[in-house]
Amino acid sequence: MSKHDMTLMAHLLRRAGFGATPDELEIYVARGYEAMAEELLNPGTDHAMPDDIIRRYHVDQSELRQLDSAGAYWLYRMFTTQCPLQEKIALFWHGLFATGYTKLNQARALLNQIDMFRRLGLGRFDTLLLELSKDPAMLLWLDNQDNHKGAINENYGRELLELFSMGIGNYSEDDVKEAARAFTGWTLKNAEYMAVRASKDSIWPYGRINWHFEFREDDHDDSEKTFLGESGQFNGEQIIDIIARQEATARFISTRLFQFFAADEIDADGEPVVEAMMQSYFDSGYEIRAVLRTLFNSDYFKSEQARYARVKGPVELLVGGIRLAGSYRRPTLGANQLAFQTFFMGQGLLVPPTVEGWHEGMEWIDSGALVERINFVAKELGDVSKPGIRDLIIRLDSDNNGPISPEQLVDQCLELVGHLEVDAETRDALIEYAAQEGELNLQGHQPGDVAEVRVGNVLRMIASTREYQLA
Template sequence: MATKEELNLMAHLIRRAGFGAHPDAVEAYAAKGYGATVEELLNPESQPPFEDDLIYRYVPYFRSGTGMQGYQAYWMYRMISTKRPLEEKMTLFWHHVFATSYTKLNRNPQANKQIQMFRNHALGNFRTMLIELSKDPAMIFWLDNNENRNGRPNENYGRELLELFSMGVGMDGQSNYSEDDVKECARAFTGWTLAPGLPRYPYGDYFWDFEYRPDLHDDGEKTFLGRKGRFNGEDVVDIIVEQPSTARFLSRHLYNFFVADEPGVPSWQNTPPADPATIQALEEEYFRSHYDIRSMLRVLFNSEGFKKSRFAKVKSPAEMVAGVMRLVDDYTTPKPDLHNIAYSCSYMGQDLYNPPTVEGWHTGREWIDSGALVERINFAADQVGDPDKPGVRRLVDKLAEMGPTMTPEQLVDNCLHLMGDIHPTAARREDLLESVRRGGEVKVGRTKAQREAFAQRVAGLLRLIVAVPEYQFA
């Protein structure tokens, strides 16, 4: 049986490498051991696939709909119900890095197809990912590469590929590339365009296809990052992935997403990593594995820096919503009105498929403002405060197994442990204790009415726990 510390470490891993889990699931992971669980997460194909057929049967528009609300609900359902949590978490990671908004595309299925591409390559090779990204019709339209042609280059994609998608503007106080490199990069991607799809009406949305147009490509010699040649897009990507700056950029992104909140990307040129040892280990693995994301994540999750980083990150709205729903075990199987759950994520400030700019969302404490905090607390409190939710019911049962009576301290501390080993300040813990004390002696009871009263009491305490500031951290 796992020790309390092993359970707490496992809860940390599942919050970060996934979206959190009910204590029952954490115990099951812990029984397998930390190393084995890391490998299971890194190899999602070892777990049952997501049951697309089932949700498409009940909610047909999740497959073929036109409205964005459907795709947001569909993706949220995947985060809540997947048995391959790291695959979905990495899909979200790439959406953060390669931020593309559906509002410009006005083709919602195309935006969803990009997310599926991220999912397909979520744990694969970074070179492959950059090639697929450069061919992705949603990205091509988002950054105007369909207007990038020989003699009339549009530098938008070429610039962001270097600045926001692979190298970053600089590191260690130095620039990573020049303005001329941006221009040459853009020239290499001339002719990488899309074939327009049919209009939406009268029969619904169609997909665009990637199209390479040799007649629009600038086949002349280019000089890029000190090398000369008649480079095309693939050649440029080959040069990019060899750069130390790319290793640094990707390592810092992974660290920021999985370990601890870092300053924003624009400041990375002059702000060194907070944990240089972990970043260096990730950079070395990047080159050793020949740009393999899975290998980098293996190093990351097994690092001491990661294991010691508990509650060092503010949960993103997607993590908050999916995590609460997984805890209460609701919408883990198909159920109507999933869009209402997805709306909550938007209300908290993360409108999936619609990052505010190509820089993506500002993370960390910037997730929290007074409005977002109220949304977060209300959402979580409504869910955990309902003892009829299957996950809450199982939490109540777990507590009831601990004895027929318990002190207020035991009830509060056991609930804090089951919610993921949350450590509120002494004053806030005292507030929780006081609320329990006001309800009198804590008795589990034997009759149905007594058990129901106990369940209501636990649910009331859980509502208060999700309102403590410490619950906002993962």
Template sequence: MADKDIALMAHLMRRAGFGATREELEARVAQGYEATVEDLLHPEAHEAVDTYDLLRYHPWAWKPGTIQGMGASEWMYYMVNTQRPLEEKMVLFWHQVFATGVSKVDHYDEIIDQIAMFRDKGMGDYRELLMALARDPAMIYWLDNCENHGNAVNENWGRELLELFSMGVGNYTEDDVRECSRAFTGWTMSPKLPRFPMGRFDWHFEYKGEDHDDGEKTFLGHTGRFNGEDIINIVCQQPATAQFMARHLYNFFVADEAQVPAWSVTPPRDPEAIETLAQVFTESNYDMRSVLRVLFNSDFFKEARFAKLKSPAEVVIGTLRLVGGEEFPAPGIGNLSRQVGYMGQELLNPPSVEGWHTGTEWINSGSLMRRINFTANLVGDVNRPGVQAILNTLRAQGELSPEALVDTCLDLMGPLDVNDATRQELIRHTSVGGPLTWDTAQASEASTQRVGELLQLIVSLRDYQFA
């Protein structure tokens, strides 16, 4: 099996999922690259995660209410255990684009429902997704559309719909924001029951016709007695929307771009790629599956290896899936779900409607230490099934020189293509003790410990932090 095929498949699985074990990579290479892309694009062909496996042992995860930092436990369980990696990766993508936080919503349950909506609609029709988002109670509360009345317009939702969710700054006027907001008056949620004594109750979308401004509106050059559905239809027809969403997809799946607020003044790093994705977006009538198919099969995607700094979620989930052992919902999943937040990406609680700043802004001295300590602790646990699989591969090769040990581990952990200085430093460290042998119990134990130490060094490398 060609190394280049494994490397390309590993690249696909890092971006379209959360990485893969060597066994899975070899199976997918045998299946073929384009066939794997199709498999990822059709998650319905694979069994969904059974939430009840989690709830049997952690019933609090069903409606965590306001348990600080614990609300993402269910989603964490999905990401670690899913057989539909691209479906979950798209949920993460939309959570970044349509950022909604518990800091204001104060109700994890509603944001979890929004996550489920992304899971259901995230690979389908973008227009349908926007419609669902406009009716989503968490978003309505997050962006104050419950305060948007026919006789007192609140522009928060209307502004963010245009600025961050569809077109981007510079492609609409303040008058467009006002008219857009007028069209969404009356889009609210039914009154919620109080928190006590029976706990939280689900929120529900409610349209109040008597609170809707039914007057004539002029929006992006169109005039009519528009309601919210009309606005979304007009927005989706704009070339700016196709360009904006293409840039979001490129930034998330291909290579780190400038931060979103700079897009109006900073050109994309690959304008031809953006144009290609935007064209498919338009010609497919906003079908995300069609856009993703072109993206993953493109040369610009295949050539953009290690051009993205992993987000905290990608670091945590990718390493957990690599080492294994978290499939059973054992005690501690709540604390495990907090790890992503400790690295700067508290799931279900983005810092603002703008989402998280990505790329190099993921890294500071504190978050880098968190990344290294977390991943090193996992790969250093030689009893983890994924680490055992690496050890079994090494044992099958018999006696190993330090050079062969380093090269094999770099291959199994990526493959990672490190520079010569880094490789030589790893070899220098591994050379203490001579070749790796497994012929006695004592030698096997010592070799196992050395492998664990080498894996810890590898995950602390700059190279492991990139996807």
């Protein structure tokens, strides 16, 4: 396996997932880049930690009404999933279609929305928009239950166009109003008591946990509307059909996907890739999977230019560090604190600051958030008792038959954490740190001894580098 192949696969797994362990990378490289990209884009049955196991240890994750429990539940899925792009695309849509606990006061409804993103997030964009428009969490978040025939509420119609599909400058105020009229009568209600529903969906069949979509025909404005230059007796489904076929929609979605999976900023070399993604959007019938396939297989994405061109979001950083360290492979007390940790880093799961979502890229980094980011990951990677770190130490020992020079220690540790490439100045600083105690000899090492702690300290320093904070 060539160094180039390992580095390229590590890059793909950081973007389309949350990174990979050395063992995983070797398996993936053996399959080949294109085949692995296709496998990621077509996830099968996930084998994440089962719900019954989680609930056996975390009673609070049975009903999932509380924010920290719901956040920890999703994090367990990210830590243990074998379909990383399925969770990564759900995280993308959560940021784009930002819906928050602060208004709903009901986390289970938000997790239902996340599950919808898992199921539909790589499929057709128009299908996803339609299900989003019927989603109880979104209906409440943007007040469509208050959108009535003869008394419209424009919140959902406006954000559907501005933030979810087309972007400012591609529609008029009249289009907003016409969209709102088309979505009148799209509302929600609590479930009536039914034995099947009660046993399947809710321990409180009359409670808010069982919100579901309802269309009220008598509250729907079925008169003629003119929307984006087309006229007819449009309902919400037809509005979405019109939106999905707009060039502005293809550009908006392709741009946002590029920024999340490729680079925070789109330069002259990135623009042709966005154009190709737009063409794939139309050629495939609006399929997100096809758009991402074009991106992942592009020369730009595979180039050195695209590496470390994104700041890792807090959730990406936290999940990647925990997966590498091997933490939380089993239900663990205190897992709910991880949901708070993402909040301290600036990205509280299920708590976007506004309907606009989080401001990403360099805005993830400020003095407070950076300290939280570095401290958390450094603690994970520096803990030689963690099963994943123990695996790295054993591999480091097996790859060396004798003393390890500071240069070898740094270079091999950089490979172990995902074939990380740091600049010359950073590498020199890491080597200088590793050289303080001379050569390292792992022969006969014991759990937690001085030799292992030295490895942990180098990994801790790597976690604080600029490149580790990037993807």
